[in-house]
Amino acid sequence: MNPFASTVSLNMQGQYNTPNTHKYSVILPTYNERKNLPIIIWLLAKVFEEHQLAWEIIVVDDASPDGTQEVAIELARVYGEDKILLKPRAGKLGLGTAYIHGLNFCTGDFVIIMDADFSHHPKFIPQFIRLQQAHNLDIVTGTRYRSTSTPYLAEAQPGGVHGWDLKRKLVSRGANFLAATVLNPGVSDLTGSFRLYRLPVLRHIITLTQSRGYVFQMEMMVRARALGYTVGEVPITFVDRIFGESKLGADEVVGYAKGVWQLFKSV
Numbered sequence: 001m002n003p004f005a006s007t008v009s010l011n012m013q014g015q016y017n018t019p020n021t022h023k024y025s026v027i028l029p030t031y032n033e034r035k036n037l038p039i040i041i042w043l044l045a046k047v048f049e050e051h052q053l054a055w056e057i058i059v060v061d062d063a064s065p066d067g068t069q070e071v072a073i074e075l076a077r078v079y080g081e082d083k084i085l086l087k088p089r090a091g092k093l094g095l096g097t098a099y100i101h102g103l104n105f106c107t108g109d110f111v112i113i114m115d116a117d118f119s120h121h122p123k124f125i126p127q128f129i130r131l132q133q134a135h136n137l138d139i140v141t142g143t144r145y146r147s148t149s150t151p152y153l154a155e156a157q158p159g160g161v162h163g164w165d166l167k168r169k170l171v172s173r174g175a176n177f178l179a180a181t182v183l184n185p186g187v188s189d190l191t192g193s194f195r196l197y198r199l200p201v202l203r204h205i206i207t208l209t210q211s212r213g214y215v216f217q218m219e220m221m222v223r224a225r226a227l228g229y230t231v232g233e234v235p236i237t238f239v240d241r242i243f244g245e246s247k248l249g250a251d252e253v254v255g256y257a258k259g260v261w262q263l264f265k266s267v
Contacts, residue, residue, distance in 0.1 A: 025111050026056070027103070029095055029115075030062070032064045034070075055108070059087065096216040138230045140231070141233055186225060187231060
């Protein structure tokens, strides 16, 4: 049996393998991702099929003018409309509301959120799943800023970032340092957006989360910790987007700082 297709169960006698009967729903928010979408969906399908996992991908497109929706429709014809679900919206409404919209269509018991621009490689998903199963975690999040996983996973390699200039690296490091200092959430990468959630856990946290911009991911993790949910981290290699432009601007950075302060007062 492929070890990736197994659930590691723990008991007094040790470990034994049972088939992974869970289904994994991926929510992919998109805006002008026509060139990236076929690549990321091919890689996701490859990972899930190789590891014998049940899966679906919900593409939440915010009225992209570049033909992203037409590409998603063609991909649904290739992989099956039960595997690729296009759930568009009328305009560019923000990342947080994209997840809320996508959750309405998830049929899996676990949800993976990630970027569609190939900055998050699907090859890390099996590690997310193994860590979650080994420790019965509610959330597993990818981190660019740790050399080992927490709890420990033998195969994990040090995380990192490729393709960013010094300014972008300093902004990301600074954002995480600010949040860690003020909020002390016990997570090394609060601004990352590559995560695995239990479906009911994500639904619970997202109903309490107020932010809708760059600060959204941070607030989700801070609230998860405050609610007592268990969180693990897997080091990932983050690669800057292949096609298109980054959506991070000065307004998002200012909004993040304001969000940290608001959370400090409310959580």
